[in-house]
Amino acid sequence: MDQYVITLPNGIRIIFKPFSSPVSHACIVINAGTRDESPQTSGLAHFIEHLLFKKTERRNTSQILNRLESIGADLNAYTTKEYTCIHASFLQAYLDRTLDLFEDLVFHSVYPDEELEKEKSVILDEIASYQDLPEDAINDDFEELLFAGHPLGRNILGTAESVSRLSRQDIFTFLQEHYTTNQMVIGISGNYSPSRIEKLAQRYFAHLPATHSSRKREPVAQYMAQTRKESKPISQVHCVIGAPAYNLYHENKTGLLLLNNMLGGNGMSSRLNLQIREKYGIAYTIDSNYTPLTDTGIFSIYFGTDAEKSDKALRLIYRELKKLCEHKLGTLQLHTARQKFIGQIALAEENRIGMIISMAKSLLDYNRVDTLDEIFARIQACTASQLQDIANEIFNPSALSVLLFQPESQ
Structure with missing residues (x-):
């Protein structure tokens, strides 16, 4: 068997992927992100992720940070619109230590007032520095454009105002509502036996009381395309x-993933890169991205260029989109697109920490984890007609929004 799932009586699930290596990886993924916040507590999920590393009932900040770093391991965390993830990479012998620390951080953090104030200052600096990176800021602002007034449109960091007023009570309310055992998955990849993993799961997590919550997320409002230009320094x-x-469960998800990879995905041979950068030398960076979420998704194309070249870049992008809408892929084009995407996915398996996090998320979202063969079969099943239909639905110029940051002198 290629992977194993263990479900504890309290609802916590463990996904284990055996792999023969001296280095192991583990994560705990929690089905709680920034879209689960109220407008008044924007930035709370990310704030909690920071505070998990500050103090627990058994450890101070220094002890937390040194628990894994002292043996050369890597410990980190991140927050998205829908998840919070803690992850670690470490030598094989230290899985016990890692799982013990995960349990301590998630279930025994104490969130002292003095740490709250210090971490608010850190995040306010993070918010300020983020605004100095237009290539990052524009993607968050674009999501605000797409989902105005909806939790998905709010920045993961929150605002200076919302972060400043976050309280200890806000933290405990969020934890009680969203950090429940039935919404957590632990992922492990390494050179262990399934019985060893089950024994450790029982030791560190089975004693925790069962808590339950269900997704009660605000539905996305009707979308209207719009164009906005902003002057920036x-x-x-x-x-x-x-x-x-498309959302995570849509039948066209795989087709759009394939189209996105052709258009501006990984590698230098994407259509947009060949046209915009290689042929015309207009932009150093141009890429496209498709992020499926539980009830919607986001497709986007990003580029940065000199002001006098931006109009031409836009025309060329729309031309490439029009080609995909008006012309079916030929047999060789479709075969090449499939093989490229399949090869990239197979290579991505070498990123073991990324793989186990992806598997943990899949168990949360679908209650199952697909094998590579199942993923490849769905890609092979994509037809030229299906891809053309998807292109006409998603790439329709009248449905596309545009956000442009331009120099203040323009």
Whole structure:
């Protein structure tokens, strides 16, 4: 068997992927992100992720940070719109230590007032520095454009105002509502036996009381395409084009993933890179992205270029999108697109920590984890007609929103 799932009586699940290596990886993924916040507590999920590393009932900050780093391991965490993830990479002998620390951080953090104030200051600096990175800021602002007034449109960091007023009570309310055992998955990859993993899962997590919550997320409102230009103290134009797209469970998800990979995905041979960068030398960076979420998705194209080249870049992008809408892929084009995408997915398996996090999320979202063969079969099943239909739905110019940051002198 290629992977194993263990379900504890309290609802916590463990996904284990055996792999023969001296280095192991583990994560705990919690089905709680920034879209689960109220408008008044924007930034709370990310704030909690920071505070998990500050103090527990058994450890102070220094002891937390040194628990794994002292043996050369890597410990980190991140927050998205829908998840919070803690992850670690370490030598094989230290799985016990890692799981013990995960349990301590998630279930025994104490969130002292003095740490709250210090971490607010850190995050306020993070918010300020983020605004100095237009290539990052524009993607968050674009999501705000797509989902105005909805939790998905709010920045993961929150605002200076919302972060400043977050309280200890806000933290405990969020934890009680969202950090429940039935919404957590632990992922482990390494050279262990399934019985060893089950024994450790029982030791560190089975004693925790069962708690339960269900997803009660605000539905996305009806979308209307719009174009917005903003002047910024920057030297180049930055632009994002896109629209809402298919959710995690949509039958066309795989087809759009394949189209996105052809258009502006990984590698230098994407259509947009060959046209915009290689042929015309207009932009150093141009890529496309498709992120499926539980009830919607986001498709976007980003580029940065000199102000005098931005109009031409936009025309070329729309031309590439039009080609996909008006012309079916030929047999060789489709075969090449499939093989490229399949090869990239197979290579991504070498990123063991990324793989086990992806598997943990899959168990949360689908209550199962697909094998590589199942994923490849879905890609092979994509037809030229299906891809053309998807292109006409998602790449329709009248449905695309545009956000453009331009230098203040323009």
